[in-house]
Amino acid sequence: MLPQQFDYVAPVTVEEAVQALSATPNARFLAGSFNLLIDIKTRRVAPPLLVDLRKIPALHGIERTASGLRIGSMTTLSQLLEDEEIRGTYVALAEALEKTGDPQIRNQDAIGGHLEYASPSSDISAALVALGASIDVTGPNGSRAIPADDFFTGLRQTALAPGELITAVTLPAGPARSAYEKLKHPAHLGAICGVAVALWLDGDQVARCRLAVTGATDHAQRLPAAEAALTGWPLVEPRIAEAAAHAADGLTGISDLQFSADYRLHMIGVLLRRALVHLRAA
The missing domain is CATH 3.30.43 (Uridine Diphospho-n-acetylenolpyruvylglucosamine Reductase; domain 2)
Incomplete structure (x- = not known):
């Protein structure tokens, strides 16, 4: 066609x-x-x-700032995956990048276009939500920063206003530990379900956490019930089990011909447990 x-x-x-x-x-x-x-x-x-947007120099590259990292919207996924700070500090994002598509896709896809498309099976979207990123946009009314939590509003829908474009993604200082776990679709390689975890620790206790899901719902979003189960507690098995049991509370799943909403919602707890156990052992 x-x-x-x-x-x-x-x-x-x-x-x-x-x-x-x-x-x-x-x-x-x-x-x-x-x-x-x-x-x-x-x-x-x-x-x-x-x-x-590929001929706009200001939209390319990764810049270290006093408060974190600024990623130009035309920076490719392969370039991000090769960055040492992303691999060392923003591990959930690095793991999401590594599990996105294949090398050809990562070589072509830039982070701005990836986010604007707002695929419900995007690995990167969940990682950015968990890491507390913001999406910098510019339009006819000036520039603004949209928290990743608020950027994805529905199935392939975003908070972009008419005439706005994505200029950068800003990452705050990294968490103590983060990870991304995924159940991959065998055909299009996107997430049937993916869970990103970011933990800020105070000694052996979880002082703060941000958990996000993709694939199982129509857009990347946080897991508030599971976050509440972990915050203020040591990362021990009973807390992990509690968080996993309530991971899908309040969420509406999506279905297709291969995978039901119930199955996807169940997998949120499975993948969350897997990520937390991995981080506990790290």
């Missing part, structure tokens, strides 16, 4: 890109996302204009 006709521009500044997006209703920005190109080819979507 051939795509419907569309216009294409490749601006060299963020301002030019915002102007192009704002001037054409339903325009989309292209940040390496192979998923968007597939959707255009199969006519699942038909944007009248594609705004390619």
Whole structure:
């Protein structure tokens, strides 16, 4: 199938890109996302204009800051996976990157396009939510930072306003320990269910934690009941069991022809237990 006709521009500044997006209703920005190109080819979507961000130097690269890490939206997944600080400090993100697609996908896909597409089976989305990341966006009304918790709003839906584009992802100082566990779909390689865990420790107690799920629900989101079961307690078996038992409380699962909502919701507890046991032994 051939795509419907569309216009294409490749601006060299963020301002030019915002102007192009704002001037054409339903325009989309292209940040390496192979998923968007597939959707255009199969006519699942038909944007009248594609705004390619790859020629904007300000959107490329990883920058160390006083408070953490800033990742340009055109930085590829492969570049992120090769970064020593991400592999050493933001382990949940590194593990999610490693489990995303295959090398060809990681070489093409940039983090901005990956997040804008908002796939419900995205490994990276759960890791960013667990790590407390924020998504930096710029649009016709200026710039703002959207917490990853609030960025994903539904099935392939985000908090981006018309004319806005993703410029960067900001990661705060890393947690003491983090991990990502996944049940992989054998065909498209996305998450049937994935769980990201970030723990901040005070001695042997969990002072703070952020837990997030992907694949089992229509968008990446936190696991508040499981977080409550862990916070303020040592990371011991009874607490792990309690967190796993309540991991899916209050969540609505998604189903397809292969995997039911009940199965996916059950797997949240299984994968959470696996991640916590791994972190306890680390």
